[in-house]
Amino acid sequence: MQTTHIRNFSIIAHIDHGKSTLADRLIERTGMLTEREMKEQVLDSMDLERERGITIKAQTVRLTYKTKDGETYELNLIDTPGHVDFTYEVSRSLAACEGALLVVDATQGVEAQTLANVYMALEHDLEIVPVINKVDLPSADPEKVKKEIEDAIGLDASNAVLTSAKTGLGVDDILEAIVNLIPPPSGDEKKPLRALIFDSYFDSYKGVIANIRLIDGLIKKGMELQMMATGKVFEVTDIGCFQPAPVEVPQLAAGDVGFIAGSLKNVRDVRVGDTVTTTENPAPEPLPGYRGVTPMVYCGLYPVDSADYDNLKDALEKLQLNDAALVFEPETSVALGFGYRCGFLGLLHMDVIQERLEREYHLELITTAPSVIYHVHTTAGEMIAVDNPAKLPPPQNIDFIEEPFVKATVIVPNDYVGAVMQVSQDKRGEYKSMDYLDTNRVMLIYHIPLSEIIYDYFDQLKSTTRGYASLDYELADYQPSKLVKLDILLNGEPVDALSTIVFSDQAAHRGRQLAQKLRELIPKQMFEIPIQAAVGSKIVARENVRAYRKDVLAKCYGGDITRKRKLLEKQKEGKKRMKAVGSVEVPQEAFMAVLKIH
Amino acid sequence: MEYGVYIHIPFCRQKCSYCDFSSIAGHEADMEKYTDALCRELAAKGETLSSLGNASTIYIGGGTPTALPVPLLAHVIQTVRAVVPTTNNLEFTVEANPGTVTLETMTMLSTLGVNRVSIGAQVFDDAILKRIGRIHTSQDIRDAVRWARAALIVDVSVDLMYGLPGQTMDILKWSVGSSMDLAVTHISVYGLTVEDGTPFAREKAAGTLNLPTEEAEEEMYDYLAETLPKFGFRRYEISNYARHDFLCRHNLGYWQDRPYFGFGAAAHSYHNGKRTANTKDVGAYIKAVERDESPAHTEETVTREKHIEEFCFLALRTAKGIDRQKFSESFGCEVESLYPKTVDNLKARKYLEETPTHFRLTPLGMKFGNQAFAAFLL
Numbered sequence: 001m002q003t004t005h006i007r008n009f010s011i012i013a014h015i016d017h018g019k020s021t022l023a024d025r026l027i028e029r030t031g032m033l034t035e036r037e038m039k040e041q042v043l044d045s046m047d048l049e050r051e052r053g054i055t056i057k058a059q060t061v062r063l064t065y066k067t068k069d070g071e072t073y074e075l076n077l078i079d080t081p082g083h084v085d086f087t088y089e090v091s092r093s094l095a096a097c098e099g100a101l102l103v104v105d106a107t108q109g110v111e112a113q114t115l116a117n118v119y120m121a122l123e124h125d126l127e128i129v130p131v132i133n134k135v136d137l138p139s140a141d142p143e144k145v146k147k148e149i150e151d152a153i154g155l156d157a158s159n160a161v162l163t164s165a166k167t168g169l170g171v172d173d174i175l176e177a178i179v180n181l182i183p184p185p186s187g188d189e190k191k192p193l194r195a196l197i198f199d200s201y202f203d204s205y206k207g208v209i210a211n212i213r214l215i216d217g218l219i220k221k222g223m224e225l226q227m228m229a230t231g232k233v234f235e236v237t238d239i240g241c242f243q244p245a246p247v248e249v250p251q252l253a254a255g256d257v258g259f260i261a262g263s264l265k266n267v268r269d270v271r272v273g274d275t276v277t278t279t280e281n282p283a284p285e286p287l288p289g290y291r292g293v294t295p296m297v298y299c300g301l302y303p304v305d306s307a308d309y310d311n312l313k314d315a316l317e318k319l320q321l322n323d324a325a326l327v328f329e330p331e332t333s334v335a336l337g338f339g340y341r342c343g344f345l346g347l348l349h350m351d352v353i354q355e356r357l358e359r360e361y362h363l364e365l366i367t368t369a370p371s372v373i374y375h376v377h378t379t380a381g382e383m384i385a386v387d388n389p390a391k392l393p394p395p396q397n398i399d400f401i402e403e404p405f406v407k408a409t410v411i412v413p414n415d416y417v418g419a420v421m422q423v424s425q426d427k428r429g430e431y432k433s434m435d436y437l438d439t440n441r442v443m444l445i446y447h448i449p450l451s452e453i454i455y456d457y458f459d460q461l462k463s464t465t466r467g468y469a470s471l472d473y474e475l476a477d478y479q480p481s482k483l484v485k486l487d488i489l490l491n492g493e494p495v496d497a498l499s500t501i502v503f504s505d506q507a508a509h510r511g512r513q514l515a516q517k518l519r520e521l522i523p524k525q526m527f528e529i530p531i532q533a534a535v536g537s538k539i540v541a542r543e544n545v546r547a548y549r550k551d552v553l554a555k556c557y558g559g560d561i562t563r564k565r566k567l568l569e570k571q572k573e574g575k576k577r578m579k580a581v582g583s584v585e586v587p588q589e590a591f592m593a594v595l596k597i598h
Numbered sequence: 599m600e601y602g603v604y605i606h607i608p609f610c611r612q613k614c615s616y617c618d619f620s621s622i623a624g625h626e627a628d629m630e631k632y633t634d635a636l637c638r639e640l641a642a643k644g645e646t647l648s649s650l651g652n653a654s655t656i657y658i659g660g661g662t663p664t665a666l667p668v669p670l671l672a673h674v675i676q677t678v679r680a681v682v683p684t685t686n687n688l689e690f691t692v693e694a695n696p697g698t699v700t701l702e703t704m705t706m707l708s709t710l711g712v713n714r715v716s717i718g719a720q721v722f723d724d725a726i727l728k729r730i731g732r733i734h735t736s737q738d739i740r741d742a743v744r745w746a747r748a749a750l751i752v753d754v755s756v757d758l759m760y761g762l763p764g765q766t767m768d769i770l771k772w773s774v775g776s777s778m779d780l781a782v783t784h785i786s787v788y789g790l791t792v793e794d795g796t797p798f799a800r801e802k803a804a805g806t807l808n809l810p811t812e813e814a815e816e817e818m819y820d821y822l823a824e825t826l827p828k829f830g831f832r833r834y835e836i837s838n839y840a841r842h843d844f845l846c847r848h849n850l851g852y853w854q855d856r857p858y859f860g861f862g863a864a865a866h867s868y869h870n871g872k873r874t875a876n877t878k879d880v881g882a883y884i885k886a887v888e889r890d891e892s893p894a895h896t897e898e899t900v901t902r903e904k905h906i907e908e909f910c911f912l913a914l915r916t917a918k919g920i921d922r923q924k925f926s927e928s929f930g931c932e933v934e935s936l937y938p939k940t941v942d943n944l945k946a947r948k949y950l951e952e953t954p955t956h957f958r959l960t961p962l963g964m965k966f967g968n969q970a971f972a973a974f975l976l
Contacts, residue, residue, distance in 0.1 A: 551968045551969055552836060552968055553791065559868060561908060562896075564911075568968065568975055571969070571972045
């Protein structure tokens, strides 16, 4: 296919604004799948993705479209992950496109995350095609949304395509707009090969498969290729594109989107953002924008049953095959024994990994509260990166501590500006700016510690704005903060896995809340259990779990043994999910208690 | 083979506020239909029972058996006697609510061969009786016991509850004393458990239940465990105390792995390695029996593993505990070889003690019985 007849595009949309449904319609309309083959939301293939209604791994699909004037075009839809944890992955997907559909819900308007992605697309000089979705709903107000797009983003929305992905209305107009408005790719297949990896995944038969966009040059089977960042050399054994099932093609040329596989066994060799070139005639410069993986959030993962330690390791290694962003290393906790410290792109990424470990590998896990990476400057003049509160050096050795801050963008109806300001201030946010997107909606920008975002900032925003606030954030910088370690003692013994690093002024308050929460979560035992929160040697809070008085049930009604058995089985099951810390049985949830206090 | 027979009467004059058991209030029109169905189910099983051996215990429970009009209850008892072959030393118990019996009831029971009544006294305090939804007064309890005796029923048991809303230690002591005055032969004691879906569960959620503190409830438990033996009541099972030989042999059968056959809605049976339960729905029960279909709703095969577990946790409810010889005869191995960790662990916690013939719970072990029982799940 000549590059003049290729269009590469993404879809930018807020969660629930209908991206996946629209993708389904485009696939259906271009006849890539028969209706029978059409499953709801074809592109979100992981079970978890479908349950959560979000895209975690990006996918691509090649559509063949015959325009109204009879020309046939190759349209490559590059799906992007829809969550703030995966901003870098989104940026690489966008870099593989010349244009993007900006899908906005006609009943909701522009949201913070959409905005962030649009700005990112504009940075990559993408042509943005505004699409207003869900116009079939009674509460749709396309004119207002058009104005919002113009005011908030500065895009001309007068020609925005009005559509309903649900009913199929306007889908043809979108396809025509893609062909007419988005420019064709401009590469040169004579030049040395430069292909951008925007996604990769592990296939148990073919090894690592890289999704690529060719900027210049050509790839054929059997060629020897090289990753410019990792240096990995490999021979191409498979080459193809997704329609949406993988289909082999003889070659991929400049402008094309497709996949390649070779003798690649490790996803770590195939980094998103890396440039593929040939060993024979390598490109002088890689494509711009490559960045190594930098986890933002760390937590400890421990098997409830220590016999599962090796199984946990195997499972993490298997997940890592398909997830270059997951990092882990062995860790030991006095309280929890042997486990792993794991790094994630964000909270969602952490949740997903945890859930997959439990669901797909049947592991019972204890997860410690997530932590950001603190830069601890010691009195000896060193800087130590601390991702585990238990590893914080003693206070006398600390000169000062820096913590990561983010630029947080919040979009909210103007009635809730006060609420957002209150929550943000409580969370140590520093006000930066406020802009009206239209007469009703406001965009606020705060400089705020990442730890507060992880803790419960978004939950608080959601609850104080009755769900209207949308949030996006990006890492801004590290700044010094007054931070201290808050320890928890159970039965007089410090439990390292329950330690957290908190803002000093809030330490006593957090300590009280955490102790109260733990009192609710730790079940009664044979003896009274004091729960104490301490900063250094100073106890800031104390609660008690009272001792069990008795535990026996009386009657057996008319020989109903089955009911008795069920009660006992429940009791035994509950005990299995507990971890013995010293002499105290602690349930899994207790280790995440810090996230559950407000 | 000897076995037990249980007959369920699902009717009550009024449902108590703590009760989540299978019973219904205010369905008097259904009673006749129900007893007809019950007698039909019994008659259909008669031959099978005869071929298996004799019943050594019969127990009519509920609900409230005495909520049935006297002629209907008499009809049920006569049918049982006609259909079920029994041993010479038959124990025949009927549960009675003091608010639903008269001398006439007791006379009828005695005349038809009932030799044990179990009276739901709960507490000898009229305010609390009312508070917990009972339909009788403490004077009604006294009358019921006296009428039983007048009808020459010697073996009279009362149920007492502790941990009730508004109940104090003094009220519990008064209840125990009142029972002594009546010279009952058997006492069952039950701590109140607030079960989901009951009026008490709603009150508890609303914060209006006014339960004694856990410490106070524990004191009541301790008081009963210490005091009743002083009055000559031997604790032969976690919640059951008997004078002399007046143990409830029917209930012991449940703990000692003996077979039993249940009749009526929600009744359970255990025989030949299977546990079955009839449907709880009275209407569905009547319909099934009328069509000569089985009213059994669930059937569970007791695997070897389950059998071992149940053998142990049920036997541990009794004062004697697990009969080691019977265990090895039944399962071909020793308790301690199958449960080495459990036995050691429970012994170390002073929950379990070993005699040459038995493993049994200590008084402490009884107090934390659920933990000991759960430890015997394989």
